[in-house]
Amino acid sequence: MKDLAAYLARRLSGEVRVDEPMARHTTWRIGGPADLFIEPAGVEELAFVLRYLREQGVPTAVIGNGSNLLVADSGVCGAVVKLGTRMGRIEVEGTRIRAEAGARLARVAGAAMRVGLSGFEFTTGIPASVGGAIMMNAGAHDRSMADVVGRVTVLDTAGRLMTRTAQECGFGYRQTVLQREGLIVVEAALRGTPRNPAEIREEMGELLRRRRCVQPLEYPSAGSVFKNPPGDAAGRLIDRAGGKGLRVGDAEVSIRHANFIVNLGSAKARDVRELIARVRELVAARFGITLELEVKLLGEDP
Ligand code: FAD
Numbered sequence: 001m002k003d004l005a006a007y008l009a010r011r012l013s014g015e016v017r018v019d020e021p022m023a024r025h026t027t028w029r030i031g032g033p034a035d036l037f038i039e040p041a042g043v044e045e046l047a048f049v050l051r052y053l054r055e056q057g058v059p060t061a062v063i064g065n066g067s068n069l070l071v072a073d074s075g076v077c078g079a080v081v082k083l084g085t086r087m088g089r090i091e092v093e094g095t096r097i098r099a100e101a102g103a104r105l106a107r108v109a110g111a112a113m114r115v116g117l118s119g120f121e122f123t124t125g126i127p128a129s130v131g132g133a134i135m136m137n138a139g140a141h142d143r144s145m146a147d148v149v150g151r152v153t154v155l156d157t158a159g160r161l162m163t164r165t166a167q168e169c170g171f172g173y174r175q176t177v178l179q180r181e182g183l184i185v186v187e188a189a190l191r192g193t194p195r196n197p198a199e200i201r202e203e204m205g206e207l208l209r210r211r212r213c214v215q216p217l218e219y220p221s222a223g224s225v226f227k228n229p230p231g232d233a234a235g236r237l238i239d240r241a242g243g244k245g246l247r248v249g250d251a252e253v254s255i256r257h258a259n260f261i262v263n264l265g266s267a268k269a270r271d272v273r274e275l276i277a278r279v280r281e282l283v284a285a286r287f288g289i290t291l292e293l294e295v296k297l298l299g300e301d302p
Contacts, residue, residue, distance in 0.1 A: 004056060005017070012040060012041065014042075020033060022076060028070065028221060028263055028267075030267060030269050032071065032076075034080040038080070042087060043187070051159035053079050060079045060081060061298055062184050063082050063298070064084075064128060064132030065128055066082075067128055068128075068222050070296070072299030074299060083102040088104065089103065090107060092111055095194065096189055098188070098189055099130045099187065099190060100186065101188070102130070104129060105130060108130060113197055116197045118195035118200055122141045123140075130185070133145050134185050150165075150189040151163055151188070151189045152169055152188045153186050154186065155183065164178070173227065215254075216255075221254070222261075225279075225293065227293070233259070234259045237287055241283045241286040248278070250265045269301060
């Protein structure tokens with residue numbers, strides 16, 4: 001891997017590291033080292049990296065802000081390509097916003113607010129990159145990325161660029177067909193509608209206040225661990241099944257919000273996985289419902 005890294009470091013202006021601790025790149029602050037870690041500085045570099053790693057037979061995962069990821073304690077065999085601030089350009093053109101995949105959603109919402117574009121208020125408090133938010137169809141308050149996406153530019157693993165309309169993205173509850181197709185989001189054209197900036201600011205402030213009341217934002221987490229089953233809320237089920245406050249090591253089912261597992265300090269991925277298994281058992285035993293994971297797993301522990 002060192003030779004590959006040295007070659008890529010010579011070719012790229014972005015970051016190339018070996019044995020990079022993934023805990024630095026996840027909001028859970030959990031995760032062992034990635035053999036190879038690359039943060040490309042632009043679409044061309046990204047396409048080049050993907051093509052090169054494929055030719056070399058290196059398994060590759062693309063991540064955004066790591067806010068929905070549980071990375072194994074043993075780390076990731078192969079390469080992790082992070083789309084971060086080096087691919088974070090945002091441009092407002094009338095009622096459209098073009099954003100690169102690495103741009104933080106909060107910056108997009110801020111830019112929209114300043115020019116008086118509504119539609120992004122629901123994203124307040126979602127610590128996602130644009131690419132990760134589109135891939136997960138992130139949402140809150142009955143709205144989701146599906147409501148604001150116009151077009152998406154994607155790359156396949158061979159490094160070919162394509163455009164997808166919102167309909168072609170196949171948005172569903174915390175999923176898209178882009179996930180199944182193994183495509184990588186590199187840029188999006190997002191749509192807003194005109195609204196008074198002061199009203200947008202007020203709504204966003206209110207949504208943030210509400211989040212602070214109900215979510216344990218003082219601890220590292222990955223937001224909701226489980227998807228809501230049809231017609232119910234995973235948090236309510238976990239709470240009713242007696243899951244709140246369950247603890248394994250430094251991982252705890254939040255007292256404040258039962259669908260959050262918080263890292264109280266030095267939680268490991270294996271602690272979180274054990275807690276996930278216990279919560280599932282509790283809910284299955286009490287309600288006969290098998291909770292489905294919303295968080296994505298990366299890497300494998302023995
Ligand atoms: P990552 O966690 O880095 O990746 C998530 C998945 O997307 C992975 O499978 C990764 O491989 C893939 N991916 C990332 N970027 C790309 C790309 N450019 N191309 C292809 N695949 C990609 N989520 C909600 O929906 N609603 C909420 O209200 C919400 N609240 C949260 C609150 C907190 C405090 C936290 C920590 C998380 C919350 N989340 C919420 C979860 C999380 O923010 C979302 O799932 C978000 O969409 C993940 O974006 P990301 O950039 O961090 O993606």
